[in-house]
Ligand code: GLA
């Protein structure tokens with residue numbers, strides 16, 4: 113693999129949007145601010161293949177080599193998120209069809225069917241041509257496949273090619289149609305099939321849908337996107353074995369199973385937009401930003417890149433807030449703190465044309481460097497030596513939260529209660545730890561749990577014997593487990609289990625039973641924890657503890673007042689909590705206190721003001737990041753750092769200027 117050890121900062125560059133006479137000035141400015149890499153070409157299909165089979169890479173050759181002469185390397189994106197007009201006109205069958213049967217047209221991006229054989233071939237051809245040409249180019253270090261796979265494809269695609277692909281996928285999974293009929297419970301509403309060729313994609317129906325079919329459709333769709341990527345990965349691996357292959361993920365985006373996609377990639381990337389115009393409060397919450405970065409690191413359990421780090425106002429038609437002085441560097445360093453080894457900013461210069469005219473880059477429309485340029489430049493010169501030193505460092509976390517794409521799919525199909533969402537439940541637990549500076553990993557359902565002191569497993573709705581015994585073995589052997597409402601409800605086919613009372617296969621480890629539940633929607637129920645009163649919402653399991661199970665919290669209103677809401681059960685050498693409701697912040701705080709007093713979980717760092725504290729470790733040395741998310745100066749007390757060294761400012765240890773970050777190096 114080509115060496116990319118010296119790459120720490122870069123930018124997404126679209127030379128094709130600007131006159132070529134400007135490129136040199138761009139390269140000069142980039143080099144001057146310390147950028148070492150650009151990503152290019154991920155939407156430039158027409159520029160590279162203006163007509164079918166006619167290729168022109170001359171402009172890209174010139175851009176790569178000009179940038180190379182300034183010491184800037186290139187990551188090339190395959191342009192397959194934007195098939196050109198000639199292709200769509202000639203092969204209209206590559207356009208995607210939504211669940212209402214409407215074909216989506218040309219004029220935006222992602223107007224492609226990912227199963228279409230002809231489109232796959234066109235993708236192979238362009239990726240192959242690029243790989244052939246740039247495999248040995250000293251300035252090209254790696255590849256990004258497509259762009260944000262899953263983005264805009266949520267309702268796609270229901271064309272005849274996708275229907276056939278779905279049927280083939282089902283045939284492979286079930287072998288014979290009787291097994292499918294059983295797995296999907298097709299006896300309900302006369303949905304039995306005589307043959308796989310009768311099965312439809314999940315188009316809109318007159319009313320209702322089959323939850324088992326929906327779950328298979330979502331799993332199929334995830335596999336399809338993965339396979340769409342593989343189509344390109346295979347050819348690039350073959351032709352360009354010495355360059356890395358990656359992809360830009362989108363945090364908790366849930367169309368494609370990112371753990372699976374990651375298996376094809378050398379490392380994963382993420383696109384981070386803290387001031388996205390879609391956030392109700394004008395800004396993504398600090399804990400949510402941190403969670404997105406932690407989940408990205410968790411997909412491959414290794415450091416990652418940010419392929420698009422916000423560098424200015426984010427917007428299309430309407431725009432998000434203007435970043436305050438210091439915010440952009442602070443967010444870049446937050447990404448580093450959670451495991452990013454390189455930060456690529458989106459994008460170089462604000463574009464004058466097209467959909468994203470208001471998605472601001474490092475340079476404004478005028479191309480004249482301003483505040484964003486200066487702030488990022490200063491940050492890069494200060495931080496680059498530290499980036500070199502910490503490259504590869506990872507956190508050593510003792511808490512894991514299980515994050516499963518399939519469970520999430522099942523809740524998207526049946527939300528259970530108004531306002532209920534899998535990801536927001538997950539984030540409640542994440543925030544419970546974040547607020548106390550306890551760092552966490554996310555873990556896949558099939559991962560080993562034994563390295564973790566505590567595993568939070570929210571909403572294990574779909575359950576099977578293997579998973580249940582893995583969880584109970586973990587607790588029996590000293591692990592600590594938090595289970596929640598809607599666990600053990602269904603089998604893997606999304607059929608309700610009926611062999612035992614809830615939580616079914618998890619009853620033994622949790623030491624409780626649920627015979628009745630109350631889907632609260634946005635209604636509230638009072639909860640009592642000792643002397644304290646809190647609120648539950650969305651859901652209330654009436655938890656019946658077994659004889660040796662402790663009650664941690666009880667309901668304090670409704671007819672089930674006095675019944676258990678949260679329990680703790682000692683099982684083997686570990687403990688299992690069962691949380692029957694979605695709490696307010698106070699309830700989670702009290703739950704965490706109970707967890708702390710029964711486990712070895714402790715952060716060691718008290719939460720101070722708006723300071724986020726995270727660490728990365730390498731060869732017996734830990735790098736502690738203190739991140740000031742506020743626009744005020746904040747002090748932090750010495751927290752057992754002793755004579756530890758602050759890597760960015762040295763003597764100013766103890767006080768963080770607005771949006772400032774300190775990195776404290778400490779040998780263990
Ligand atoms: C995404 C995409 C980019 C661009 C930015 C800004 O993250 O990957 O191509 O569209 O958002 O909208």
Ligand code: ZN
Pocket residue numbers: 208209225226227228269270271272273274
């Ligand atoms: Zn299709």
